[in-house]
Amino acid sequence: MPADTITITDNRTGKTYEVPVSDGAIRATDLRQIRVSEDDFGLLSYDPAFLNTASTRSGITEIDGDRGILRYRGYPIEQLAEHSTFLETAYLLVFGELPTATELAAWTDEITVHTFLHENTKRLMEGFRYDAHPMGMLISVVAALSTFYPEAKNVEDPDNRLLQVKRLIAKVPTIAAFTYRHSLGVPYVYPDNELGFAANFLSMMFRMAEPKYRPEPALVHALEVLFILHADHEQNCSTSAMRSIGSSLVNPYCALAGAAAALFGPLHGGANEAVLRMLERIGSVERVPEFIESVKRGEGRLMGFGHRVYKNYDPRARIIKQATDEVLAVTGRNPLLDVAVELERIALEDEYFVSRQLYPNVDFYSGIIYRALGLPVEMFPVMFAIPRTAGWLAQWREMLEDPEQKIARPRQLYVGSGVRDYVPLGSR
Ligand code: CMC
Numbered sequence: 001m002p003a004d005t006i007t008i009t010d011n012r013t014g015k016t017y018e019v020p021v022s023d024g025a026i027r028a029t030d031l032r033q034i035r036v037s038e039d040d041f042g043l044l045s046y047d048p049a050f051l052n053t054a055s056t057r058s059g060i061t062e063i064d065g066d067r068g069i070l071r072y073r074g075y076p077i078e079q080l081a082e083h084s085t086f087l088e089t090a091y092l093l094v095f096g097e098l099p100t101a102t103e104l105a106a107w108t109d110e111i112t113v114h115t116f117l118h119e120n121t122k123r124l125m126e127g128f129r130y131d132a133h134p135m136g137m138l139i140s141v142v143a144a145l146s147t148f149y150p151e152a153k154n155v156e157d158p159d160n161r162l163l164q165v166k167r168l169i170a171k172v173p174t175i176a177a178f179t180y181r182h183s184l185g186v187p188y189v190y191p192d193n194e195l196g197f198a199a200n201f202l203s204m205m206f207r208m209a210e211p212k213y214r215p216e217p218a219l220v221h222a223l224e225v226l227f228i229l230h231a232d233h234e235q236n237c238s239t240s241a242m243r244s245i246g247s248s249l250v251n252p253y254c255a256l257a258g259a260a261a262a263l264f265g266p267l268h269g270g271a272n273e274a275v276l277r278m279l280e281r282i283g284s285v286e287r288v289p290e291f292i293e294s295v296k297r298g299e300g301r302l303m304g305f306g307h308r309v310y311k312n313y314d315p316r317a318r319i320i321k322q323a324t325d326e327v328l329a330v331t332g333r334n335p336l337l338d339v340a341v342e343l344e345r346i347a348l349e350d351e352y353f354v355s356r357q358l359y360p361n362v363d364f365y366s367g368i369i370y371r372a373l374g375l376p377v378e379m380f381p382v383m384f385a386i387p388r389t390a391g392w393l394a395q396w397r398e399m400l401e402d403p404e405q406k407i408a409r410p411r412q413l414y415v416g417s418g419v420r421d422y423v424p425l426g427s428r
Contacts (some may be wrong), residue, residue: 010043012036025054044411051308054235056243056402060093060394061234068312072232073097081319086227087111087197090169090390093232094397114170115191115200117178118148122188125178134179135264135381141175142168143257152251155400164252165393172389173197176382177204183376198223201386206374218330222323222369229316229362230384232391236308238262238269242392243399244408252396259392260385266303269384273377275304276367279336279343288342296352304340304364305347311357320365324372331372340368 002018006026009016019030032042047053062071070077073092080089084098091099091107099107124144128137146152149167154160178188181204189204192213199220203213233239242259246252263269278300282291295302307314328334344360347353370380399405 008034010034010036023057028053044413046413050235050240055240055408056235056399056405058234058395058398059096060398061232061391063234063309065307065309065311068310068315070233070315077229077315078319081225081228084228085197086224086231086387086390089228089231090387093390093394094165110166111170111197112193114167115174115193117171117174121145121148121175122178125175125182125188128182130183130185132179132182134176134183134378135260135385137179137182138172138175138382138385139257139260139264141179142172142260143254145171146251146253149251149253152253155246155249155251158401161252161397161400165397168252168256168393169390173201173386174204176379176386177201179382180205180375180379183378196220196224198227216330218326219373222327225319225323226366226369226383227387229319230366230387232388232394234309235395236268237265238388239392239395242396243405246396246399247405247408249407252393255396256389256392259388263385263388264381269381269388271303271361272363272367272370272380272384275340275363276336276371276377276380278303279339279367282339282343284335285338285342288339288346292343292346292350296350302343302347302353302358304367305353305360306356306358307361310359310361313359314361316362317360317364320362320369324365324368327369327372334368334372336371337368340365 002020004021005018006021007016007018013036015034017030017034019026028045031045034043035041045053060073062074063069072080072089073096075092075098080092084092087108088099088104090111091104121141121144125137125141128140145167149164151160152164174191181188186208189207192200192203192207195203195213195215199215202215202219202223206215207213235243238259241262242255245258246255266274278291282288292302294300324337328337344364347358353359366383367377367380370383371377375383
């Protein structure tokens with residue numbers, strides 16, 4: 001019997017089946033041959049929330065949650081955070097290799113020429129209420145871009161796909177900055193294409209009357225690092241949404257709007273907003289032990305802690321902590337950092353958190369950086385969506401180019417009522 005197989009005995013029938021094991025997995029469809037009768041549909045695997053189901057073979061991002069490892073295309077996240085830029089990392093995610101100097105210059109130019117939005121997009125945004133949540137605006141406007149680029153529906157044309165990838169990576173920061181300006185009620189600032197990716201974003205966010213915005217280099221660097229760290233994270237909730245929606249062959253703007261909607265939730269990209277609200281609620285270092293006890297009594301979660309995949313320190317959290325120090329050196333110390341540091345210290349020693357392998361995740365410190373930049377919490381998931389756009393699109397392209405992928409369509413175990421006759425309204 002080949003070593004790379006597994007033998008399954010069905011105790012209901014006494015039959016045995018040999019199922020191949022490849023890359024540490026069996027194919028769920030191989031279970032379908034296991035039946036109790038001719039008209040049996042075949043054995044299904046039941047996996048709510050996909051705790052143990054691989055939905056794709058991917059060559060983009062590798063995570064080893066037990067060892068706290070994160071790599072894009074094989075490159076450790078620590079090396080990329082130290083040496084790369086966001087646009088170079090985006091190229092790596094999309095194309096699979098680091099660019100040569102010529103390729104990087106061409107890629108940077110191609111992204112830069114797409115940073116402007118159609119003026120109608122701006123008018124659309126002006127129609128939102130003054131207090132509209134920026135993430136709701138971002139999601140809507142990204143979907144609306146599909147109406148400006150109707151040819152984007154030709155998702156099976158590789159050149160067309162790539163054009164939309166460039167457009168989205170370029171335009172999402174502009175939309176993001178416009179949502180912020182909208183919330184302040186100040187004029188939207190057009191892109192400054194003489195600036196780099198992060199510097200231009202800061203200019204669109206913060207420039208007021210000055211003819212040329214000159215961002216603080218330490219802030220530009222911290223933002224580039226944050227963007228690199230958030231660029232991809234394999235098959236998380238929003239990326240699965242991107243792939244799942246994209247598998248219907250809808251245009252990438254609508255698929256990405258769906259992915260951004262998934263990111264908005266408090267258990268995903270909304271977590272850094274929840275972290276900051278939590279830190280503000282705790283308020284001071286003295287109140288940290290009392291808060292930890294309330295979490296242990298089940299009265300709420302320690303936001304920014306725990307991860308479905310990392311059962312060790314999230315490597316991104318370590319790098320962000322460093323970036324936080326760099327930013328606070330420029331913007332001034334924030335007392336919330338003291339609360340965060342104390343929370344982390346106690347939680348890392350406490351049996352409740354240790355036994356459940358709960359460590360700080362990427363969102364634990366990112367909110368402190370965003371707050372130091374003066375951003376309201378509503379902008380935090382928007383800040384996450386900017387770099388994640390590159391990851392969503394890399395994963396979307398990979399999905400479309402994978403001959404094994406089809407429209408995503410999970411099965412269910414029906415547990416509802418059996419057949420019954422309709423009862424007229426007057427007789428119920
Ligand atoms: N605080 C307190 N207890 C927790 C926490 C937490 N943050 N996270 C998990 N637990 C407990 C949970 O109560 C459960 O305990 P018990 O076994 O006694 O019932 C155990 O740990 C396992 O939790 P789970 O909910 O089964 O774990 P999960 O893998 O489904 O959840 C998670 C992962 C990230 C949703 C969860 O850890 C969480 O809610 N964390 C807080 C929110 C957060 O920081 N999210 C950001 C995730 S990283 C950014 C991103 O990729 O989106």
